[in-house]
Amino acid sequence: MNEEQKKQLGMVRSSSKHLLNLINDVLDISKIEAGELIVAMEPFDLRRVIENVFRTVSPLAEEKGLTLELDVAPAVGEITGDKRRVEQVLLNILSNAVKFTEKGNVRMKCRVREGEVLLRVADTGIGIKEKDIDTLFKPFQQIDTYIDRKYEGTGLGLSISQKIVEMLGGKIWVESEWGKGSVFSFTLPTKIKTL
Numbered sequence: 450m451n452e453e454q455k456k457q458l459g460m461v462r463s464s465s466k467h468l469l470n471l472i473n474d475v476l477d478i479s480k481i482e483a484g485e486l487i488v489a490m491e492p493f494d495l496r497r498v499i500e501n502v503f504r505t506v507s508p509l510a511e512e513k514g515l516t517l518e519l520d521v522a523p524a525v526g527e528i529t530g531d532k533r534r535v536e537q538v539l540l541n542i543l544s545n546a547v548k549f550t551e552k553g554n555v556r557m558k559c560r561v562r563e564g565e566v567l568l569r570v571a572d573t574g575i576g577i578k579e580k581d582i583d584t585l586f587k588p589f590q591q592i593d594t595y596i597d598r599k600y601e602g603t604g605l606g607l608s609i610s611q612k613i614v615e616m617l618g619g620k621i622w623v624e625s626e627w628g629k630g631s632v633f634s635f636t637l638p639t640k641i642k643t644l
Contacts, residue, residue, distance in 0.1 A: 486613075486616070490531070495559070499559055500521075513551070517556075519556075524561040535613075549631075555573075555574075556570070556572075565637060570633045571630065571632040573629070574630050575630075576626050577627065578627045586608055
């Protein structure tokens with residue numbers, strides 16, 4: 450293939466991935482709204498999931514010249530929950546941090562607290578205006594930071610992430626300063642809560 454064909458094929462691939470992500474997000478939000486999203490409650494190695502997500506996102510950070518840092522406490526290990534869904538939440542939050550950071554770094558940190566793990570993703574990105582923080586976790590909401598939309602997305606990732614974290618018995622929140630970066634944090638219980 451010549452360079453133009455490679456370029457065109459790359460555009461088709463990128464558009465296909467974007468469309469697949471959109472379809473998956475719409476399916477997930479539909480299941481959540483209908484009360485049909487089921488989360489597994491099985492033991493899995495959280496450290497391994499974190500490391501896998503970190504490796505997946507590393508090339509995106511390298512491409513932008515960002516420093517990507519990982520700090521997982523030695524006590525982080527097996528927890529009970531839905532491995533695939535936790536991976537989905539981590540991938541969404543870490544990918545967003547890289548997407549909205551043009552220079553500097555993105556740091557992922559995981560600690561064990563009493564009965565739960567705390568995961569934090571901090572970036573030196575564009576940040577979020579205080580007036581926009583309340584809309585972040587609403588479905589189909591995106592914050593327009595420029596007159597022309599610079600960042601792609603469905604506006605569903607954070608809404609889905611919030612619902613998944615809550616279904617797994619955790620909480621999710623954000624702290625941000627406009628122009629200086631954001632910190633997305635969420636907790637997950639380490640064991641199944643018995644009713």
